[in-house]
Amino acid sequence: MTSVLGAAARGAPAADPPDDPGGGPGDGDPVPRRPLAARLVARMGGPVVRIVLTAVAVFWLLPVLGLLVASLRPGEDGARSGWWTVFTAPAQLTLANYAALLSDGVVLGSLWNTVLIAVPSTVLVVAIGALAAYALAWIEFPGRDWVLIGVVALLVVPVQVALIPVARLLGGIGLYGSVPGVVLFHVAFGLPFAVFLLRNFFAGIPRDLLEAARMDGGRELRIFWRLVLPISLPAVASLAVFQFLWVWNDLLVGLVFADESSAPITVALRSQLRQFGGNVDVLASGAFLSMIVPLAVFFAFQRHFVQGVLAGTTR
Known part of the structure; x- marks a missing residue:
């Protein structure tokens, strides 16, 4: 280091510094491409993934919604039609089932x-x-x-x-x-x-x-x-x-x-x-x-x- 500084002070060209032992890439070196798994993990927090997970969660909760609606319908309606018919006839919902159960x-x-x-x-x-x-x-x-x-x-x-x-x-x-x-x-x-x-x-x-x-x-x-x-x-x-x-x-x-x-x-x-x-x-x-x-x-x-x-x- 002393020889390098002395040569610079005398106007002489300094010797090239030793190679970097770390072997880091230079400014002109291409950035290494990340593995596929790392790129997939990085995209996990994106909006598309969140929308897909939300849709899966809603689909997963459909049986729970169906059970809730079925529990609020009279027995004869439950035996005659599916629970989704409540969206066209919401008047059939009642708490009588829970009253009888309790x-x-x-x-x-x-x-x-x-x-x-x-x-x-x-x-x-x-x-x-x-x-x-x-x-x-x-x-x-x-x-x-x-x-x-x-x-x-x-x-x-x-x-x-x-x-x-x-x-x-x-x-x-x-x-x-x-x-x-x-x-x-x-x-x-x-x-x-x-x-x-x-x-x-x-x-x-x-x-x-x-x-x-x-x-x-x-x-x-x-x-x-x-x-x-x-x-x-x-x-x-x-x-x-x-x-x-x-x-x-x-x-x-x-x-x-x-x-x-x-x-x-x-x-x-x-x-x-x-x-x-x-x-x-x-x-x-x-x-x-x-x-x-x-x-x-x-x-x-x-x-x-x-x-x-x-x-x-x-x-």
Whole structure:
């Protein structure tokens, strides 16, 4: 550098500087063409793509609109013509179907049974799964890795395999055909996924943060409650939404393990399918009523749900 500056001061031509080790393109070099995948990703936010996605979303919501309209039509009109005829004859819309549904003790009882099944199943799975996941992630104990392997192995066990053994077990302890029996089944099959999901999220928390809390005298339960849970709220909310939707929309477990007095709304609606032609108004209004609760839960936790789903991609 000194020789270059001295030569410039004496008026002598300076030596050419060494080649750029970075090998960057010069001003006259052509700009490299981006790959096809990169160009497609760049166009994803364009107006054409947004219009197409909006059209797909509207088309996807057509069955929901049809169910809503069918639930507001009298039974004879629903059996005689399609729901789209309401646009030419809107006077046929009525709330009589919902009034009759809400005055039906069987439907209201099944809807209440669904709440009694879904809420405890969700709370127990989230609470037990979070405690077990924290232990598997941050507490050293003998056989921890084998326990984790067992949890992962339980993820591939289908529900159908356990129907008969669990039915015999619940019958032996007097819980078959009751709401607690259905709750226990959902909790048992929801825990492996809960532990696996939350353990992976808890393991991503910086170790220094937990070590600092332990050095300040915090016990494991206090660290879990005051530190880990607030950080992991998106993952916990995602698990709660998943578990609640699975249990609320379940038919197989309720059909096998619940009797008439403890049957959920899905089983009650299935019993109306025996006379589908004469029960379109009952089925439509009952199905739409049972769909309102999970939709409300999803939209209430939507922000945390999206954060929990995307958490693994932002680490």
